[in-house]
Amino acid sequence: ACHSTTTWRPVIRVDHIAVLGTCFSCHNGSVALGKSATHIASSNTCDDCHTTTSWAGAVFDHSAVTGSCSSCHNGTTATGKSATHISTTNTCNDCHSTATWAPVLRVDHASVIGTCQSCHNGSIALGKPPTHLPTGNVCDDCHVTTSWTSVRFDHSGVTSPCSTCHNGSTATGKTATHIVTSAQCDVCHTTVAWLPATFDHATVTGSCSSCHNGTSARGKSGGHFVTSLQCDSCHNTTAWTPIRFTHTSGSYPGDHAGNPPCLTCHTSNSQTIAWPNAAYKPDCAGCHAGDYKPGPHKKYGDTKYTVSELRNCAGSCHTYTNSTLTTIEKTRNGEHRASDGGF
Known part of the structure; x- marks a missing residue:
């Protein structure tokens, strides 16, 4: 297997099939050539890398x-970075x-020492x-290390206003049916989802009915009270209910002020009141013609107040x-004064 028939030496060849020991049994530097001083660190099983015909290759x-x-x-023993x-x-x-070496099998970002920009710079x-x-x-504020897509967007890294991106081109912008507003998105929306929106009415430039x-x-x-008033006359900007309409302006003196039952005056589904005595509208007598004290009302001397003077209960009651x-000689008692609410 190794020697010729004419002499033991030199050995013609070594038929490794006939060798009973391990590689290192011979290739130990004594019996046969072993690992050199510059050999890479490895075990002593030569045939893990070498063939039986040559060390090279x-x-x-x-x-x-x-x-x-x-x-x-x-870079010395073998190719380095x-x-x-x-x-x-x-x-x-x-x-x-x-x-x-190439192509790279994968990039394990956990082993990268620099920042994203160290590599992802276009070069x-x-x-x-x-x-x-x-x-x-x-990059990893938004992207994962396995794919550019499946972005989880971190708005804290954005340096510009919402509308710089959310303009309908770079990112989703306001839809055609969006309410009229010049406010930035984050005034109402969060960075997690468009809905639910927390609407800040202070930024709206139109009236309630504009939106x-x-x-x-x-x-x-469909069953709303018929009215031409804007929403905020009765509702607040946080919820539709409870309704907060009160009759507290100068148009509602005395018993008219506060929160009287709606049907006391609004006998139909309208903000317009049906006058019981239409001939006297818009004076108090339009509703209170039957509430006057009977008999004439003295004005001064023997002169009496006319119907036209008495139809507005807010005045014309002094003698x-x-x-x-x-100079007032005397006044009517409290129940005659609309401000006292004692009709």
Whole structure:
């Protein structure tokens, strides 16, 4: 298997099939050539990498290596990182396979020492395209390390106002049916979802009905009281109910003020009151013609108040000393004064 029939030496060949021991039984530097001083750190099983016909042309079996990648791939024993290599640790197999350097099998971002921008700058690795929205250079604020898509957007990294991106081109903008407003998105919406929106009415430039018309925003329901008043005459901006309409202006003196039952005056579904005595509207007598005290009302001397003077209960109830009406002789009692509410 190894010797010729004419002499033991020199050995013609070594038929490794006939060798009973391990590689190291011979290749130990004494019996036969062993690992050199510059040999990479490995076990003593030569045939993990070498063939029995030649040391050269080794097929490297990384599973037999006892050190780390950089034990060999340091630029001396074996090829190391090039001068243009991205900033990483020395664990080659985080990205490369044991079969070839390129293409890179994967990039394990956990082993990358630099920032996203160190690689994703458009030179070493893909960077932000020209149409990318204005942000900082920390890619992982939005992107994951496995894919550019499936973005989870971190608005805290955005340096511009909402409308810079949410303009209908770069990102979703206001729809055609959006209410009229010049406010930025975050005045009403959160960065998690469009809905639910917390609406700040202080930024609205139109009237209530500009939005609350049943199209842009909820309008009056089918059974709503018939009125031309704006919503905020009765409702507040946080909820439709409870209704807070009170008759407290100068148009509602005495018993008219406060919160009288609606049907006391509004006998029909309208903000317009049906006058019981239409001939006297809009004076008090329009409703209170039957509430006057009977008999004539003295004005001064023997002169009596006319019906026209008495139809407005808010005045014309004093008895004066003379026709100049400058000195009051006596006043009617409290129940005659509308401000006292004692009809």
